[in-house]
Amino acid sequence: MTPSTMLAKTLSPRARLWLKRAGVLFFYLALWAVLARAVDQPLLLPSPTAVLTRLVSLLPTPQSALSLLYTLGRTLWAYLLGIGAAILLCAASCRFSLADALISPLLSAVRATPVTSFIVLALVWLSSARVPVLTGFLMTLPVVYSALTGAVRGIDPKLHEMAKLYGFGALGTLRHVIVPAVLPAFVQSCLASIGLCWKAVVAAEVIGVPKMAVGSRLYESKIYLETDSLLAWTLTIVLLSVALEALLRRLARRVLEVRHE
Amino acid sequence: MNKPFVRVHDVSFAYDPAKPVLSRVSLVFDGPGEDALLGPSGCGKKTLLRLCAGLIAPTSGQIERSPGPVAFCFQEDRLLPWYTVGQNVALALPRDVQRDRERAARLAETWLERVGLPDVAHMYPSELSGGMKRRASLARALAYDAPILMMDEPFRALDEQAHADMLRLVRACAQGRLLLLVTHDERDSSGMQAVRLSPP
Structure with a gap:
């Protein structure tokens, strides 16, 4: 059994749901960061860090x-x-x-x-x-x-x-x-x-x-x-x-x- | 208390003018007493009961009824799905009793016990079987303090034993009141004044 499967089994369904949501959020933030770096023009697409700041x-x-x-x-x-x-x-x-x-x-x-x-x-x-x-x-x-x-x-x-x-x-x-x-x-x-x-x-x-x-x-x-x-x-x-x-x-x-x- | 009565004078009724359901019917139901409305399907028993209850108006003729409310047991259960069975029965209790929620709940439970449903007060109608809903609907009608009791095939969907028990209970509760019972089952009318209708 992998550590992630073990973790999933020990968590409550509610905690698993929040973990899933956090994962989705992280995915999109990462995608945004990658796109911002690829475009490399803050005027067109600033990075998530710049926007949060x-x-x-x-x-x-x-x-x-x-x-x-x-x-x-x-x-x-x-x-x-x-x-x-x-x-x-x-x-x-x-x-x-x-x-x-x-x-x-x-x-x-x-x-x-x-x-x-x-x-x-x-x-x-x-x-x-x-x-x-x-x-x-x-x-x-x-x-x-x-x-x-x-x-x-x-x-x-x-x-x-x-x-x-x-x-x-x-x-x-x-x-x-x-x-x-x-x-x-x-x-x-x-x-x-x-x-x-x-x-x-x-x-x-x-x-x-x-x-x-x-x-x-x-x-x-x-x-x-x-x-x-x-x-x-x-x-x-x-x-x-x-x-x-x-x-x-x-x-x-x-x-x-x-x-x- | 004044004696309950329903007097039907020369009443005709038609949903479609070409097909009259009742034609010049005159009847007198003087209470207290028990009257059974019998007849084949389509003879207008149900329509006559609805006319007597004031749910529909006659096409011609007149219906007189003694003052006071009517306790009506519908052919369908007509329980409010958002309330528990106990709450449904409690809604038929007098207003002053309803104000005291605990007392109303106790009385509703008593009525449910009388119809053979001792542990369903907290359940919703959707959780009951067809026969149980029927009995809950009967409990509501019997709990309603009215001098006239009208019942439209109230024992449908009940097994033989429950049918006999409920008929006994209805007749006991109808003491001192006027009972108008629409039924297909001749046995229900035993000992009652039977009114046989035939298609117009």
Whole structure:
């Protein structure tokens, strides 16, 4: 038995998973380092060390910290607004057919429209700091809305009959039938839309260049040809996106457990 | 307490106007008592029960029912899959009992024991066999405090012994209430007032 096989057998499945992930990360970092050395032009492709050094020097500055906070704040604001609006519009759509006739095609059109079209159009109407919120909102809303309306309409009508005969009432039906039935689809759509929202907010910041924004820092890095800085900010965006998704996934697991309590 | 009743006056019903399911049916079910609705498939027994429960409206005619809720045992189990079997039964208990979670859980367990399911309160419906789900659904209907008890083939998927036990339990629980039982099995109606329907 080789030492690596022995090590694999003594480790817990969780530790093995993390070891595997670390191995994958190491592989890509090594590939990046090899490519950077082969290209040998930091302006085109800086080495991972240069990017990490830049990241460490960038992040502690007040402007970077504020940019991160503002972008994070805009994303969360847009995301929560999008989810809230999706819930309200879904309730209206499922209750009134006229509301459904008005809302559904509009949101389908929003979903099909390229995000840059919204950004450019919104820049005509709003300040550059507000455009990212609107863009993130418009990315979240249709995803959550269509998942919610699909789930509400998919509820077995026999369960509604049962709720009616057993005197659940409107609130009881909402609590015991509708909410638990739509919760998995709702949670999945929330998980799917956080990444979209985050990317849309950063894209709107890159185009609108508000004062405090990660997107603006990206734009400046591009203008000044600071490729290491550009990659450092991109890395920050990716890491934050992964962290946000992981946090939400944990929250989602908890919410789905509560469904059974 | 007022006597429970269901009065059906000249009721017709059709899902498709060309194919009436019930045509000018008039019946009186005055409780307390036990009435069995019998007849071949397609004669409209189930539709009549749904009309009596107010789940659908008649195409013409009128249905009068004594005030108060109806405990209905559906042909399918209709248990909420996200709740345990105990929670499903507890939802049929009166609101004030439901507020006290421990008491509701104890009562639900008692009802489940009465239908021969002593250790399933913590299980989810998906973990039960067809017969067990049927009995859990019966426990929920019997736990619901209503003067009228309507049952749509409640003993389907039960073996002979369980069938006999559940029929006995239903009849015991129907004391002082009005029981309307839709069944294909003539034996179920023994000792009950039998109403035979025929296709229109």
